[in-house]
Amino acid sequence: MNSEKEFLSNYRLEDYERPSVTTDVAAFMIRQEEKSSYRKIAENKLLLLMIRRGGHPFKGMWALPGGFLQKDETVEQCALREITEETGVTPASIMPVGVYSAPNRDPRGWIISNAYVSIISEESVRQIGSDDADDAQWFAVSFTSDDDGRYHLTLTYGETELHAVLEIESQHFGRTAFRIIENGGIAFDHAAIIASALSALRSEAKNYDIIFDFLPETFTLTALQKVQETIMNVSILPANFRRMVSGYVEETDEFVRGEGHRPAKLYRRKQSAQ
Amino acid sequence: MNSEKEFLSNYRLEDYERPSVTTDVAAFMIRQEEKSSYRKIAENKLLLLMIRRGGHPFKGMWALPGGFLQKDETVEQCALREITEETGVTPASIMPVGVYSAPNRDPRGWIISNAYVSIISEESVRQIGSDDADDAQWFAVSFTSDDDGRYHLTLTYGETELHAVLEIESQHFGRTAFRIIENGGIAFDHAAIIASALSALRSEAKNYDIIFDFLPETFTLTALQKVQETIMNVSILPANFRRMVSGYVEETDEFVRGEGHRPAKLYRRKQSAQ
DNA sequence: CAAATAGTGTCTCTAAGACAATATCAC
DNA sequence: GTGATATTGTCTTAGAGACACTATTTG
Numbered sequence: 001m002n003s004e005k006e007f008l009s010n011y012r013l014e015d016y017e018r019p020s021v022t023t024d025v026a027a028f029m030i031r032q033e034e035k036s037s038y039r040k041i042a043e044n045k046l047l048l049l050m051i052r053r054g055g056h057p058f059k060g061m062w063a064l065p066g067g068f069l070q071k072d073e074t075v076e077q078c079a080l081r082e083i084t085e086e087t088g089v090t091p092a093s094i095m096p097v098g099v100y101s102a103p104n105r106d107p108r109g110w111i112i113s114n115a116y117v118s119i120i121s122e123e124s125v126r127q128i129g130s131d132d133a134d135d136a137q138w139f140a141v142s143f144t145s146d147d148d149g150r151y152h153l154t155l156t157y158g159e160t161e162l163h164a165v166l167e168i169e170s171q172h173f174g175r176t177a178f179r180i181i182e183n184g185g186i187a188f189d190h191a192a193i194i195a196s197a198l199s200a201l202r203s204e205a206k207n208y209d210i211i212f213d214f215l216p217e218t219f220t221l222t223a224l225q226k227v228q229e230t231i232m233n234v235s236i237l238p239a240n241f242r243r244m245v246s247g248y249v250e251e252t253d254e255f256v257r258g259e260g261h262r263p264a265k266l267y268r269r270k271q272s273a274q
Numbered sequence: 275m276n277s278e279k280e281f282l283s284n285y286r287l288e289d290y291e292r293p294s295v296t297t298d299v300a301a302f303m304i305r306q307e308e309k310s311s312y313r314k315i316a317e318n319k320l321l322l323l324m325i326r327r328g329g330h331p332f333k334g335m336w337a338l339p340g341g342f343l344q345k346d347e348t349v350e351q352c353a354l355r356e357i358t359e360e361t362g363v364t365p366a367s368i369m370p371v372g373v374y375s376a377p378n379r380d381p382r383g384w385i386i387s388n389a390y391v392s393i394i395s396e397e398s399v400r401q402i403g404s405d406d407a408d409d410a411q412w413f414a415v416s417f418t419s420d421d422d423g424r425y426h427l428t429l430t431y432g433e434t435e436l437h438a439v440l441e442i443e444s445q446h447f448g449r450t451a452f453r454i455i456e457n458g459g460i461a462f463d464h465a466a467i468i469a470s471a472l473s474a475l476r477s478e479a480k481n482y483d484i485i486f487d488f489l490p491e492t493f494t495l496t497a498l499q500k501v502q503e504t505i506m507n508v509s510i511l512p513a514n515f516r517r518m519v520s521g522y523v524e525e526t527d528e529f530v531r532g533e534g535h536r537p538a539k540l541y542r543r544k545q546s547a548q
Numbered sequence: 549c550a551a552a553t554a555g556t557g558t559c560t561c562t563a564a565g566a567c568a569a570t571a572t573c574a575c
Numbered sequence: 576g577t578g579a580t581a582t583t584g585t586c587t588t589a590g591a592g593a594c595a596c597t598a599t600t601t602g
Contacts, residue, residue: 007330011382016342018292021386039574039579056281068290071384074375095446099373099388101348107278108285110345112295114373172369173447173477203447222580239583240565261580262572313552313601496553513556514592535553536599 019101019110023079024066024190026197027091029120029138030214030227039260041222044230047138048155048194049087049120054135057107058187062155062162064194065136066113079116086136089125091118092213097193097200098177105189113188117197119213143198144233151178153195155186164191174203205231208248212269218252220264221245293375293384297353298340298464300471301365303394303412304488304501313534315496318504321412322429322468323361323394328409331381332461336429336436338468339410340387353390360410363399365392366487371467371474372451379463387462391471393487417472418507425452427469429460438465448477479505482522486543492526494538495519 027049032042050062065086069078076094083091094116101112139155139162146152155162164184169177178195186194204210211227212219225241247270254266301323306316324336339360343352350368357365368390375386413429413436420426429436438458443451443466452469460468478484485501486493499515521544528540 004330004333008381016294017345018294019343019345020290020292021295041580056278059278069293069375069386071291071293072377074377075373075386076375096373099349099370101343101350103346103348107282112343112349173449173474175447200447220581237566238581239567242582244564258574259580260574261578262582264581315553494554511593512554513594516555518591531600533553534601535551536555538554 019112021069023114024064025079025116027118044226046141048141050139052135061187063187064190075114094118097196115193123216166195175200218266218268293386295343297388298338299353299390301392318500320415322415324413326409335461337461338464349388368392371470389467397490440469449474492540492542
């Protein structure tokens with residue numbers, strides 16, 4: 001009969017084969033485009049951070065930022081660390097989207113990935129600036145479904161356009177897992193991760209949980225509405241949007257002036273549970 | 275300059291330290307209790323499968339069924355395999371609830387766990403029977419919150435009562451992650467996994483996605499309502515429940531007779547997307 | 549008939565969508 | 576004043592909760 005102490009000192013985890021564990025992070029940001037004319041409102045674009053792979057495998061293709069789990073951290077901390085290393089910015093929010101563990105998903109061997117989605121405000125990126133080499137870029141995202149139940153993910157940066165085709169594999173919680181039909185030049189199974197991350201983003205945006213993370217501390221309700229419309233890919237009547245978020249925001253005394261029309265009151269997120 | 279082939283043949287994953295990866299599964303079942311009197315309807319109990327640990331660490335304490343990930347399977351397949359090995363039954367449904375990777379969560383070393391929740395119908399268990407040793411048992415589950423924002427998880431089997439206290443750590447999607455205040459005799463961090471699994475179960479039950487998995491192919495609407503009430507821990511007016519699920523079910527020609535009151539029509543789940 | 553569940557009809561209330569109207573600035 | 580956005584008010588409609596009522600069986 002062993003004591004627990006004896007047992008543990010004799011225990012050899014190394015006797016069993018183990019996978020390598022990584023995290024891959026889909027980091028999203030919303031950028032205001034150029035105003036088409038003064039006094040018109042700026043359009044928003046949803047952007048995703050991608051890294052061009054410098055080495056094999058999938059050399060030269062684009063992939064999500066990610067890296068190996070270290071012994072002294074949780075997978076969530078690992079995901080945060082990856083984004084901070086890559087952008088210099090700590091994300092406003094981060095959440096898991098799934099585990100990818102198909103035996104042949106990585107040609108280097110047995111590697112399973114914990115996928116996360118994170119949100120970065122444009123403001124924080126502007127403050128830090130970007131000293132990235134040109135191997136890290138923000139791609140504009142488009143994600144739509146056609147009549148055949150297929151989903152089209154298009155990432156655009158300058159002349160580069162990556163177009164992946166996917167279909168639904170399973171649905172749990174508000175989340176959807178996808179199967180890749182064409183990876184469109186996106187490395188590994190990352191096209192599926194990105195699609196799943198987008199569906200997670202939309203699911204969370206439904207109850208206004210995460211849209212604030214794209215904006216600075218204070219914001220106009222119109223700016224908040226544009227974020228919601230950009231993520232959900234819908235358009236909302238201002239009167240209805242204001243009523244729906246009214247429980248989640250509180251007024252400040254500040255106004256935004258000088259835009260060529262009626263000044264807009266600045267709001268901040270209400271902390272109390274609605 | 276290497277070719278991809280050369281690169282891969284020289285690649286040594288073993289150069290990096292790797293964690294062991296397990297899955298732990300919270301398997302739920304709903305059992306009809308004895309009728310208090312003839313012609314009265316039977317009450318339901320929510321049950322959770324637990325295993326008494328035969329070895330160190332946490333020897334003699336109760337834990338979720340689980341095991342190490344094998345090289346030729348996904349984590350989801352691993353979870354399915356564990357439940358089938360333990361019960362002889364393939365779950366009607368299975369879904370992920372989170373990854374547990376705190377560095378010191380397992381005294382044996384660096385072990386991260388993929389947690390799943392699965393649903394088993396009482397019918398399937400009754401058909402297979404249980405040849406388990408007495409180290410695998412179904413515990414009755416109670417999960418409530420008090421006014422201080424604390425959550426109380428109570429597992430009962432015969433004389434054995436395990437009572438854990440938890441609080442909310444984070445909320446994403448419909449899911450909630452918990453922090454353990456007292457583990458109540460539940461091994462590892464499994465009390466937190468169970469709490470999270472229950473919140474996942476409730477979240478999924480909201481839109482009637484999983485309640486059918488607790489029942490046989492055909493069922494009465496009252497039986498379906500009892501399942502919903504048991505999981506959500508609420509009571510619903512029959513008229514309203516019938517209206518709400520009407521889009522998810524379709525009639526059969528069968529009736530249940532001989533219960534001392536008006537016969538109930540049997541329904542089955544409607545396959546078409548509502 | 550009594551006890552019990554099965555099943556239907558309808559009133560109310562809330563929240564979301566549609567739309568009209570007013571307010572306020574920069575030029 | 577004009578062009579643009581900011582903000583408010585209200586009509587309509589869909590869906591959930593409450594509740595009263597009818598239907599059908601076994602003993």
